[in-house]
Amino acid sequence: MFGSTAPNYLCFFLIAFRKATPKWMDHVRVSCESGLEGPHEDSYNWRKYGQKDILGAKYPRSYYRCTFRNTQGCWATKQVQRSDEDPTVFDITYRGKHTCSQGNNAVLPPKSPEKQEKPTHSHNIDIHRAQASQESLTKFRNILSVNTDNLNNGDMAYPFTFPSTSFGCMKQDNHSLIPWALENESFLSDLYQTHLLSTTIPESNYFPSPTFQMNVFDGIYSKPHSESDINEIISTNTSATNSPIPDFNFSLDPVEIDPNFPFNTPGLFS
DNA sequence: TGTATTTGACCGGT
DNA sequence: ACCGGTCAAATACA
Numbered sequence: 001m002f003g004s005t006a007p008n009y010l011c012f013f014l015i016a017f018r019k020a021t022p023k024w025m026d027h028v029r030v031s032c033e034s035g036l037e038g039p040h041e042d043s044y045n046w047r048k049y050g051q052k053d054i055l056g057a058k059y060p061r062s063y064y065r066c067t068f069r070n071t072q073g074c075w076a077t078k079q080v081q082r083s084d085e086d087p088t089v090f091d092i093t094y095r096g097k098h099t100c101s102q103g104n105n106a107v108l109p110p111k112s113p114e115k116q117e118k119p120t121h122s123h124n125i126d127i128h129r130a131q132a133s134q135e136s137l138t139k140f141r142n143i144l145s146v147n148t149d150n151l152n153n154g155d156m157a158y159p160f161t162f163p164s165t166s167f168g169c170m171k172q173d174n175h176s177l178i179p180w181a182l183e184n185e186s187f188l189s190d191l192y193q194t195h196l197l198s199t200t201i202p203e204s205n206y207f208p209s210p211t212f213q214m215n216v217f218d219g220i221y222s223k224p225h226s227e228s229d230i231n232e233i234i235s236t237n238t239s240a241t242n243s244p245i246p247d248f249n250f251s252l253d254p255v256e257i258d259p260n261f262p263f264n265t266p267g268l269f270s
Numbered sequence: 271t272g273t274a275t276t277t278g279a280c281c282g283g284t
Numbered sequence: 285a286c287c288g289g290t291c292a293a294a295t296a297c298a
Binding site: 052055061063065079 | 287288289
Binding site for chain 2: 047048049050051067
């Protein structure tokens with residue numbers, strides 16, 4: 001399977017990255033009474049790069065990637081699709097972890113309020129700050145409307161809590177923090193993306209309403225598509241720690257990797 | 271003019 | 285061959 005050339009290795013790792021990137025679903029219910037529709041806001045800067053009609057789905061799926069993909073090499077992506085059953089619900093699938101500045105701790109100021117769909121509400125911003133105060137978190141939690149769609153799903157796990165410690169500010173190159181970070185935050189930190197409801201603009205151009213009703217993914221890592229997905233995440237704990245590619249928070253699925261694979265092959269990561 | 275979105279084409283996996 | 289995901293040229297917008 002593996003040739004002796006670096007490009008072959010690179011190809012392999014790109015495939016492994018795609019396949020092993022943790023995914024999770026985020027169901028957002030839009031408040032009908034507020035007259036809002038469209039997906040949520042998660043305070044990250046996303047750039048839409050595609051839209052597809054999905055077989056059997058009423059609504060098209062939109063594809064977003066981090067705005068800073070090129071400038072900062074952030075490979076976080078997300079998919080947004082309106083639920084067939086309940087059009088007020090958007091299924092959001094996140095892939096990858098933000099390695100850009102906004103993913104570490106910074107919530108960059110909006111370039112323009114309209115276009116950047118940036119929440120100007122402090123709670124949402126605080127939630128993304130590395131040192132959000134417990135007070136803010138408590139206040140924020142009080143206005144959350146938890147979507148319990150997944151509670152009947154036996155796969156769910158990892159109850160969502162609001163830690164008082166810094167969150168989502170892990171530097172990707174801080175290897176000394178990796179073991180703890182991977183065990184506790186590898187994906188949980190990404191779950192710590194909260195969402196504001198959109199206005200009437202669907203899919204992409206949305207920004208919070210002053211009367212928004214916060215509906216946050218219920219903080220549960222839900223519906224792993226398969227057991228392998230869990231393995232993918234768990235494997236991050238081990239394989240990524242010594243990964244020579246610190247910029248990518250991906251895991252290598254041990255099922256797919258020959259344990260005898262010569263990682264120390266000269267030129268492998270060159 | 272720079273940036274974001276749209277949308278048909280393209281590609282890889284199944 | 286079909287389908288999902290991505291690319292990139294065209295277009296829109298500030």
